[in-house]
Amino acid sequence: MRRNPPQKPADYLPIAFPAAMLALFFVVPFGIMVAISVFKRVQGGFYEPAFTLDNYARFLTPFFGEVLMFSLALAAIVSVVCLLIGVPFTYLLTRIGRRYQVLWLITLLAVLSLSEVIIGFAWSTLLSRTAGLSNFLVFLSIMDKPEAWTPGFGAVMTGLVYQAFPYTVLVLYPAFSRLDPSLMEAARTLGSSPLRAFWNVVLPIMRKTLLATFIIVFIFALGAYLLPQILGRPQHWTLSVLVTDQAIYQSNMPFAAAMAVFLVLSSLFLVGLSILVSEKKGIGTP
Template structure:
């Protein structure tokens, strides 16, 4: 009886340290950021604790509203591309023998070890006019003259998708590995093609994992900072770039804090909706 009653206490005690870390490194900084977002900027200085809503009113203007929508749309498109590419790749990877999976997983981890600066400059070189892929296309006769593919929206989308794809695969890999292989085999036995079996049987069985992966990649892409600057034009810059510009170069910390609050709230809202959707699915299944 004593052992049974001590288990919940030990389980709750194990949550104390993560709770303290969450409070110290997220709740407190986020609270300070919310407070600063209502302060007033001082010309030639930093800011003063005068409560005002001008920072939020400025952010809700048409210009910054379009940037917010662009950032959200770009992040959602990156997450969708990663799922479209990463889900079939992860499924095929999970069906390989263990020895054959190891080199692929090591390659994915190697991509994760690259910094955003290295990825950005690598893609800017590959898409440049002087030493890029266009020279190869000219050599094989597909293009007449070399051309630069960067800066452009396509270059930003390609670079961000490349950076986020390993996260997508590694998040999906445990779910695909635990999937019963007999599901796809049964569908193929009943006459479905491998592609149809994957689309109609495998993917619906992993809807929760796909939704969670979409959220992870979306939040990761939403915080992208260097790639939009290195591969795109100013109209392709995300909200993270403008937050840094306002905080460092414009010395407008209250306005930068207001934009950061919107960015964090958008991420929390998406994660909450995904968790609510998953809870309702579990409840309906039981």
């Protein structure tokens, strides 16, 4: 079928309602947030209309600069770890029987049904010294005495990877399930080992899907809020935590709005970059 471009205003009616909802619940609130981000904070009050870039300039201070870089680095590391675990897991998942695939997918969906609070406190218990995994390792004589692994950077990483892993698999699964098995068979016939065939044949085909997955997990981890507070120390808090701190506890709504604008623009930039790279290089999915 050949799609014809809209010829008259009535042809745009099917997208009128979605466009109105997008404008009402995203464009308008984002515009208000951008406006507040350039307002001036009033000592002892809230804020007043003005035009100042001081709120954005605070990103250049050492403290907020470190928080910004930590948030970006944490999101990137979580995305890479999820891909390193999720890519081989999803590939093997698509190679087992359909019944077991359904069971695994139901398990992953069950993880998604858990709230961030439950995940945070569950990992806080598992990584604690009194009732955590270290006690089990002591029982197996792997460790001499139990240790507390939370709060800490490793605990934050573990919680975020655990929460983001189901999204990684669910994004990768459709592309891997459509992958032609004859490609691996042809590579094996030409003398490649399974690992080499996977690296040289499967991964190049999946580049667009891998890029999309990385960006989705990156945006997800960049907006992490509860897990860094539950599992980490103040130095492990992300920019999202500071947005709430500035807005509620410091009563600095303009600066909180500036940080929120940065988070939204970063997410939109990554989405636009992925689209640009895909179109420029002609990367396709199987």
